[in-house]
Amino acid sequence: VLPGGEPAKRPTAVDQILDDLCAYKLRRREPFLAIGGGCLLDIAGMAACLYRRGVPFVRVPTTLLSIVDASVGVKNGVDFCCRATDETYKNRIGSFYAPSSCLLDPAFIASQDKRNICNGFGEIVKLALVRSVDLFELLETHGAALVESRFQVTDNIPANVGTRIIDLSIQIMLEELGPNLWETTLERCVDYGHTFSKLLEMVPGADIMHGEAVNVDGFFCCILSYLRGYIPRETVQRVLNCMQSLALPTHSADLNPTLAWQSCKDAVEHRHGEQRIPLITEIGESICVSDITQEELSRALDVWKEFEP
Ligand SMILES: NC(=O)c1ccc[n+]([C@@H]2O[C@H](COP(=O)([O-])OP(=O)(O)OC[C@H]3O[C@@H](n4cnc5c(N)ncnc54)[C@H](O)[C@@H]3O)[C@@H](O)[C@H]2O)c1
Numbered sequence: 070v071l072p073g074g075e076p077a078k079r080p081t082a083v084d085q086i087l088d089d090l091c092a093y094k095l096r097r098r099e100p101f102l103a104i105g106g107g108c109l110l111d112i113a114g115m116a117a118c119l120y121r122r123g124v125p126f127v128r129v130p131t132t133l134l135s136i137v138d139a140s141v142g143v144k145n146g147v148d149f150c151c152r153a154t155d156e157t158y159k160n161r162i163g164s165f166y167a168p169s170s171c172l173l174d175p176a177f178i179a180s181q182d183k184r185n186i187c188n189g190f191g192e193i194v195k196l197a198l199v200r201s202v203d204l205f206e207l208l209e210t211h212g213a214a215l216v217e218s219r220f221q222v223t224d225n226i227p228a229n230v231g232t233r234i235i236d237l238s239i240q241i242m243l244e245e246l247g248p249n250l251w252e253t254t255l256e257r258c259v260d261y262g263h264t265f266s267k268l269l270e271m272v273p274g275a276d277i278m279h280g281e282a283v284n285v286d287g288f289f290c291c292i293l294s295y296l297r298g299y300i301p302r303e304t305v306q307r308v309l310n311c312m313q314s315l316a317l318p319t320h321s322a323d324l325n326p327t328l329a330w331q332s333c334k335d336a337v338e339h340r341h342g343e344q345r346i347p348l349i350t351e352i353g354e355s356i357c358v359s360d361i362t363q364e365e366l367s368r369a370l371d372v373w374k375e376f377e378p
């Protein structure tokens with residue numbers, strides 16, 4: 070048993086699993102099961118790809134976020150503290166290595182606290198915004214009740230809604246990741262909400278979880294879409310209502326002009342020379358843009374504040 074949480078996602082945790090696999094004398098074609106949240110699954114995936122140059126492993130995600138986001142992909146990794154710069158970089162050491170299968174069971178979510186469940190919804194809202202108005206409508210109608218019931222079946226939620234939301238999310242992930250497993254294409258709609266959120270999460274002392282930061286970023290990007298005339302103001306309000314019903318933050322004082330512009334510059338570096346920032350053109354449809362200016366960001370930040378609850 071390993072501790073969960075981001076601080077535990079370090080190379081030493083991979084070592085620990087390798088020690089155990091070795092002591093257990095795991096054979097080359099014998100799969101092991103990794104049961105836990107996204108952090109544990111990322112660590113276990115690294116160990117699986119290293120031990121004897123690769124043994125099969127089965128992912129059993131136990132958080133809503135890992136069920137929809139860290140289950141069917143092929144990425145593994147740990148955060149890395151570089152001795153030369155004395156800085157810790159998220160997911161800096163990793164591999165592309167597929168699990169042999171994933172077992173998804175929403176029963177695990179019952180023991181999660183609400184903040185962690187809402188955090189998982191942050192990634193689901195993202196998928197809905199870029200790919201599926203049907204998923205978005207399910208979130209609008211049943212999201213709040215599902216947070217309340219911790220994804221379990223109760224009298225006021227139709228029995229299949231929770232699994233339908235997970236199935237739709239996984240289906241979108243498979244369709245988006247499948248043809249682009251090694252990320253040869255850097256224009257990825259699943260990167261929606263992942264431009265400004267990176268620096269937001271890294272602000273020292275910031276009390277913001279990944280899915281929350283993705284949501285703040287995702288809502289800010291709706292303002293960029295609105296100001297470009299891609300979506301009407303009513304759509305911005307509709308997205309805001311849905312996010313608020315899921316108790317997700319849409320604003321953060323840390324998202325200021327400096328952080329916003331630095332994020333665009335980082336995006337250029339991370340996405341090979343172009344911003345490639347996904348924006349929605351309606352709920353369920355997106356494009357990638359690479360021409361966002363500093364002035365455009367400043368104007369968007371002003372308008373974004375008008376929507377602050
Ligand atoms: N490889 C990928 O494709 C991929 C995709 C998305 C996210 N991730 C990674 O996943 C991590 C975030 O995942 P997470 O949100 O699951 O965080 P996490 O794994 O840290 O889990 C959050 C907390 O919940 C606890 N926990 C796990 N299951 C529980 C349960 N059923 N009931 C109660 N508590 C439970 C954990 O011990 C931990 O303390 C990040 O490091 C992110 O980089 C990876």
Ligand SMILES: [Zn+2]
Pocket residue numbers: 138192263279283
């Ligand atoms: Zn994410």
